[in-house]
Each structure stands twice: as structure tokens, then as C-alpha cells.
Amino acid sequence: MADILPFDQNRAAVKAREPEPLWREALGRALRAVREEQGDRLVDVAERAGMSPQYLSEVERGRKEPSSEMIAAVTGALGVRLADLLAQVAGDVRRRTAAGRRTSGPVLLAA
Structure with missing residues (x-):
């Protein structure tokens, strides 16, 4: 006879959430x-x-x-500051990560 295994809600939440956003996509x-x-x-x-x-x-x-040199070349060609672009990318990754983890608890960032 088969054993009944308890349903692990944390494991189900991890499997159900969206994958981590990729830096290159953001x-x-x-x-x-x-x-x-x-x-x-x-x-x-x-x-x-x-x-x-x-x-x-x-x-x-x-x-x-892209390499850091390629990123610098594109930001230069666009006339934008690298720091501003990186802040925008980091914000996008944070938002997408938070949206994918709503069911599994808070996102902790190291200080």
C-alpha cells in the first residue's frame, strides 16, 4: 500500500513562481x-x-x-549615463523578482 506524503506548500510555491529574471533580458x-x-x-x-x-x-x-565594454559603447551611443541605466535595470529585476515571489514571502536584500 502506498504511503500518503504531506503536501509541502513551500515547495509548491517555489515551483509555481516565475523563474528569476535574467540580467541580460532586463x-x-x-x-x-x-x-x-x-x-x-x-x-x-x-x-x-x-x-x-x-x-x-x-x-x-x-x-x-554583452561585455562591460559593449554596454559602455551602447550607453555612449545613446547618450545616457551608465549609472542611470544600471539603476533602471536593477529596479526592473527587483520588480519582476518581487512579482514572482509574492506567494513565497519577502525578498531579502543584503545591506
Whole structure:
């Protein structure tokens, strides 16, 4: 006869929540939002940043994880401060993480 196992609600909550957001996806969303807000075309920003439009497109779609040099080149081409972009990306990751963990307790950040 089979044993009845107790239902572990914490484990179920962990499995049910959304996966952690990826940094490269949040970065890509932020870069695309800035570019579109400025009315820039992808090819123009890529040219100013010294990269191919295909590579910038993959970065914006969260498919590629760019080096710090590439991020600096794109922010320079967009005329935005790296610190401002990083703050926007961090806020996006926090919001998405919090939304995925609503059922499993608070998100703790190290001070």
C-alpha cells in the first residue's frame, strides 16, 4: 500500500513562481526602451556604438550577454549615463523578482 506524503506548500510555491529574471533580458529591455524613447533606429545606434545591428538586436532581445565594454559603447551611443541605466535595470529585476515571489514571502536584500 502506498504511503500518503504531506503536501509541502513551500515547495509548491517555489515551483509555481516565475523563474528569476535574467540580467541580460532586463538590460536589453532597458536599452531598447531608451533607444525607442529617443526615436533612434537600431542601425544608427549600432553604428555609433561600433557594433553590428544584428548584435545590438540580440542584446536588446536578451539573447546575448554583452561585455562591460559593449554596454559602455551602447550607453555612449545613446547618450545616457551608465549609472542611470544600471539603476533602471536593477529596479526592473527587483520588480519582476518581487512579482514572482509574492506567494513565497519577502525578498531579502543584503545591506
